[in-house]
Amino acid sequence: MHSEFVTSLFAWVAAHPGWMSAVIFISAMAESLTIVGVIIPGALVMFSLGALIGLGHIDFWTAYWWSTWGAIIGDAISFWIGRVFHQRIRRVWPFTKRPEMITRSEEFFRAHGGKSVLFGRFFGPVRGTIPTVAGMMDMRWRDFMVANVISGILWAPVYLLPGMAFGASLDIASRVAGRLAVLILIIVVLLWLTTWLVKHAVRLFQAHATDWLQRFTVWSQGRRFIGPISTSLLDPRGNELRGLMTLAVLLLGSVVLLSLSFSAAGQQLPSGLDQSLYHFFHELRTPWVDALMVFTTELGDYQVLLPLSLVVFLWLIWRRNHSAAWHWLAALGFGMATNLLFRWLLPVASPDQATQGIIGYSFPSSHATFSTLVFGFLAVLIAREIPPARRWMVYLAAAFMIVPIAFARLYLGIHWLTDTLAGLCLGLIWVAVLGIAYNHHPKAALHWRGLLAYSVIALLATDLLHASLDYREDLQRYQPQIVLHVQTQDQWRAGGWRELPQQRLDFRGQRRQDLTLQWAGTREQVEQQLQEAGWQPAPGLDLKGLLLWLSPQVELQELPVLPQLHNGREDELTMVRYGDDPTRRWLVRFWDVGARLQEGDMPIWIGSVSQQQREPRMRLFTFALDDPLTDIPADLLAPAWRGLHIQQVMGSNSGEPITLIAD
Numbered sequence: 001m002h003s004e005f006v007t008s009l010f011a012w013v014a015a016h017p018g019w020m021s022a023v024i025f026i027s028a029m030a031e032s033l034t035i036v037g038v039i040i041p042g043a044l045v046m047f048s049l050g051a052l053i054g055l056g057h058i059d060f061w062t063a064y065w066w067s068t069w070g071a072i073i074g075d076a077i078s079f080w081i082g083r084v085f086h087q088r089i090r091r092v093w094p095f096t097k098r099p100e101m102i103t104r105s106e107e108f109f110r111a112h113g114g115k116s117v118l119f120g121r122f123f124g125p126v127r128g129t130i131p132t133v134a135g136m137m138d139m140r141w142r143d144f145m146v147a148n149v150i151s152g153i154l155w156a157p158v159y160l161l162p163g164m165a166f167g168a169s170l171d172i173a174s175r176v177a178g179r180l181a182v183l184i185l186i187i188v189v190l191l192w193l194t195t196w197l198v199k200h201a202v203r204l205f206q207a208h209a210t211d212w213l214q215r216f217t218v219w220s221q222g223r224r225f226i227g228p229i230s231t232s233l234l235d236p237r238g239n240e241l242r243g244l245m246t247l248a249v250l251l252l253g254s255v256v257l258l259s260l261s262f263s264a265a266g267q268q269l270p271s272g273l274d275q276s277l278y279h280f281f282h283e284l285r286t287p288w289v290d291a292l293m294v295f296t297t298e299l300g301d302y303q304v305l306l307p308l309s310l311v312v313f314l315w316l317i318w319r320r321n322h323s324a325a326w327h328w329l330a331a332l333g334f335g336m337a338t339n340l341l342f343r344w345l346l347p348v349a350s351p352d353q354a355t356q357g358i359i360g361y362s363f364p365s366s367h368a369t370f371s372t373l374v375f376g377f378l379a380v381l382i383a384r385e386i387p388p389a390r391r392w393m394v395y396l397a398a399a400f401m402i403v404p405i406a407f408a409r410l411y412l413g414i415h416w417l418t419d420t421l422a423g424l425c426l427g428l429i430w431v432a433v434l435g436i437a438y439n440h441h442p443k444a445a446l447h448w449r450g451l452l453a454y455s456v457i458a459l460l461a462t463d464l465l466h467a468s469l470d471y472r473e474d475l476q477r478y479q480p481q482i483v484l485h486v487q488t489q490d491q492w493r494a495g496g497w498r499e500l501p502q503q504r505l506d507f508r509g510q511r512r513q514d515l516t517l518q519w520a521g522t523r524e525q526v527e528q529q530l531q532e533a534g535w536q537p538a539p540g541l542d543l544k545g546l547l548l549w550l551s552p553q554v555e556l557q558e559l560p561v562l563p564q565l566h567n568g569r570e571d572e573l574t575m576v577r578y579g580d581d582p583t584r585r586w587l588v589r590f591w592d593v594g595a596r597l598q599e600g601d602m603p604i605w606i607g608s609v610s611q612q613q614r615e616p617r618m619r620l621f622t623f624a625l626d627d628p629l630t631d632i633p634a635d636l637l638a639p640a641w642r643g644l645h646i647q648q649v650m651g652s653n654s655g656e657p658i659t660l661i662a663d
Contacts, residue, residue: 021062021066024049024058024062024063024066024067024070025066025067025069025070026070027045027049027067027070028045028046028066028067028068028069028070028071028074028156029070029071029073029074029077030070030074031045031046031070031071031074032070032071032072032073032074032075032077032078032131033074033077033078034078034081034082034089034129034131034132046067046156046159046160046163047159047160047162047163047166048163049063049067049160049163050063050159050160050161050162050163050164050165050166050167051163051164051166051167052163052167053160053163053164053167054163054164054165054166054167054168060160060164063156063160064156064157064160067156067160068152068153068155068156069152071121071152071155071156072148072149072152075117075121075131075148075151075152076131076144076145076148078131078132078135079131079132079134079135079139079141079144079148080135081132081135082131082132082133082134082135082136082137083135083136083138084135085136086136087136089102089132089136090102102129102133104129105129105130105132105133106133106136106137108130108133109130109133109134109137115147116130116134117130117131117134117139117144117147117148117151118147118150118151119151121151121152121155122151122155122158131144131148166188168621168623180286180289180565182284183284183286183289186284187407190403190407191400191403194396194399194400194403195396198392198395198396198399199392199396202391202392202395203392206388206391213436228242244330244433244434244437247433248334248337248430251426251429251430252337252338252341273417273418274416274417274418277410277416277417278413278416278417281410281411281413282413282480283568284411285411285480285568286565286568286570287568287569287570288570289411290412290475290478290479291475293407293408293411293412294408294412294471294474294475294478295467295471296404296405296407296408297405297408297409297412297414297474298463298466298467298470298471298474299371299401299404299405299459299463300367300368300370300371300405300409301367301466302370303462303466303470304459304462304463304466305370305371305374307458307462308374308455308458308459308462309328309332309374311454311455311458312328312378312381312451312454312455312458313325313328313329313332315450315451315454316328316446316451319444319445319446319447319450320444321444321445321446323438323441323442323444324381324438324444324446327377327434327437327438328377328381330434331373331374331377331430331431331434332373332374334373334430335366335369335370335373335374335427336370338364338366338369338370338426339366339369339370364419364420364421364422364423364425364426365409365415365419365420365422365423366423367405367409367414367415367423368402368405368406368409368415368419368420368422368423368424368427369423369424369426369427370427371401371402371405371406371427372402372423372424372426372427372428372431373427373430373431375398375401375402376398376402376427376428376431377431377434377435378398378455379394379395379397379398380431380434380435380438380439381438381446381448381451382394382446382448382451382452383395384438384439384443384446385446385448386448402424406420406423406424412478413478414478480568482569482592482593482594483594484594484595484596485499485500485593485594485595485596486596486597486598487499487595487596487597487598488597488598488599489520489597489598489599489662492518492520492597492604492660493647493660497518497649497658497660498652500518500593500595500604500606501515501566501567501593501606502514502515502651502652502656502658503515504564504565504566504608505566505567513564513608513610513626514608514651514656515566515591515606515607515608515658516607516608516609516632516651516656516657516658516659517588517590517605517606517607517608517609517637517658517659517661518604518605518606518607518658518659518660518661519590519604519605519607519641519661519662520597520602520603520604520605520660520661520662520663521602521603521605521661521662521663522602522603523572523573523603523605526573526590526605527573527575529640529641529644530575530588530640531575532639532640533637533639533640533642534577534639535575535576535577535588535640536575536576536577537574537575537576538560538561538574538575538576538587539557539558539559539560539561539576540560540561541560541561541562541563542560551622553622554622555582555614556582556583556584556585556612556613556614556624557578557582557585559614559622559623559624560624561574561576561587561612561624562624564589564626566591566593566606567593569591569592569593570591571589571590571591572590572591572592573589573590573605574587574588574589574590575587575588576612577636583613583614584611584612584613584614585611585612585624586609586610586611586612586636587609587610587611587612587626588607588608588609588637589607589608589610590605590606590607591605591606591607592605593606597662609632609636609637610626610627611626611627611632612624612625612626612627613625613627637659641659641661644661644662644663645661645662645663646659646660646661647659647660648660
């Protein structure tokens with residue numbers, strides 16, 4: 001229903017291009033208006049328009065010119081407002097609550113003069129206010145409009161092109177497999193959400209942390225249990241070790257009691273949400289993303305984190321920063337304690353182990369906890385040494401290590417969502433406690449640039465070593481296993497072919513293409529038969545082929561053939577044949593679905609035939625895209641199976657004829 005609504009919406013837009021032009025113009029103009037532009041995420045709006053262009057729903061030049069004119073007129077209106085109201089602008093919301101927005105633009109204008117109008121459109125912090133400030137500073141209309149028009153012409157493609165590349169990538173991914181496009185969207189949204197949360201959380205904490213801690217200190221004074229703990233953490237002269245140990249015991253004990261109370265109430269892992277998310281990610285599995293996720297999850301393995309932790313500790317000792325070294329040990333000790341304690345007290349089967357009755361993981365996830373502690377507290381050590389305005393970037397870098405590692409383990413089915421989130425929360429709480437305690441110690445020479453450099457080198461070196469030794473084994477361990485389906489040749493011909501896939505399945509079981517071939521034979525035999533009939537191996541996907549996509553004049557024979565997925569598995573044999581039309585070619589693809597003949601353990605390959613055509617896009621790209629609905633000539637593949645035993649049957653699902661081929 002949702003896809004039908006989206007399709008109908010785009011069809012309506014295509015039939016009413018004037019409405020889309022108006023929407024683009026108004027969006028660009030509103031994004032450029034003072035006050036309104038501060039609220040509207042302009043970069044996101046333009047990126048989304050670019051994505052729609054890349055997907056083929058909007059014409060590039062239409063979007064370009066209307067967004068350019070909207071930006072120019074919006075900035076002109078903002079400039080006029082500044083000229084008319086001058087300093088009274090400061091008394092208008094949101095500048096009454098955030099006066100630094102005007103102040104920052106004034107400093108930028110004084111530093112760069114008239115060029116600030118040209119550059120300010122591309123500089124996020126002053127984007128929404130620089131035209132108004134230029135008006136407040138009585139810049140001449142002529143000078144402003146020259147810079148305004150030039151910046152408007154340059155601005156649109158700068159923001160549209162990344163979105164266009166993203167949209168085109170989604171289009172390609174959806175043709176390879178819908179699940180790949182869904183996964184790309186999930187990862188992009190996850191990274192954007194991580195950036196937004198970290199940026200706003202750090203700024204919120206920096207603005208209110210001192211006041212919150214003072215209130216907590218006043219509230220805790222005089223209380224028998226909380227008072228001594230808060231004093232030991234907030235006053236370096238107190239017994240900090242006792243306070244940290246007390247909090248660690250309380251924190252770990254609370255997790256244990258919470259888990260035991262859930263068990264007593266009959267709410268055991270995995271929950272319904274855990275299982276639903278596991279099956280959701282299982283349907284998203286693709287071979288190429290599997291390879292990336294295995295490499296990502298190895299960043300959080302103990303073979304990487306322990307050497308990294310040792311390098312950081314030795315650096316702190318060498319620089320004689322004993323306070324930082326002691327707090328670093330407190331972070332590592334807590335992580336190791338959670339690993340040992342929870343594996344012993346709260347064992348939980350991983351998603352893949354749950355089906356086998358094996359228990360080898362814990363609640364919360366010690367892996368998520370330890371990676372959060374290492375990268376999180378390393379960010380605390382470095383962030384303390386740099387100006388407050390840039391600290392959010394340090395924490396964001398740590399989050400970009402922690403979140404992908406946790407996501408990779410969810411995607412690969414190593415952990416449940418519940419124990420992963422619990423592990424992340426546990427690690428964040430302990431990092432926050434240690435950070436508060438550490439920041440109340442006097443500053444010492446940390447030399448954070450050296451610490452960062454050695455940490456990055458240690459991380460890269462240990463991860464590459466770990467990957468070189470264990471990557472293949474880990475990739476094999478986390479691969480979904482094929483269930484073999486064995487039958488005799490007589491059984492297969494008599495009706496066993498009905499048990500094999502007859503349509504290529506995509507995300508959520510969506511049927512994408514008829515599978516009209518079932519060929520029993522070795523890969524070498526099938527390939528040889530096709531080559532003797534005039535077929536040839538398809539051009540592979542490599543760097544040269546990817547670059548050729550950027551040429552609008554490339555020939556179809558030069559373009560690579562994109563792989564396609566059936567039920568999460570890539571086609572293992574793809575052959576191509578060229579005809580008289582240079583803009584079209586025939587493709588035959590075969591998948592190994594685990595079907596075997598009992599005679600000689602012979603695989604039964606499931607195949608499809610499609611025609612591919614050259615498709616230029618926006619005079620910028622050239623793709624080779626499948627058209628699975630093309631009528632297939634009867635004699636197209638007949639020469640390939642000459643001399644073999646052929647049987648045609650009528651498909652039970654699609655109604656299309658299926659050809660059975662064997663010696």
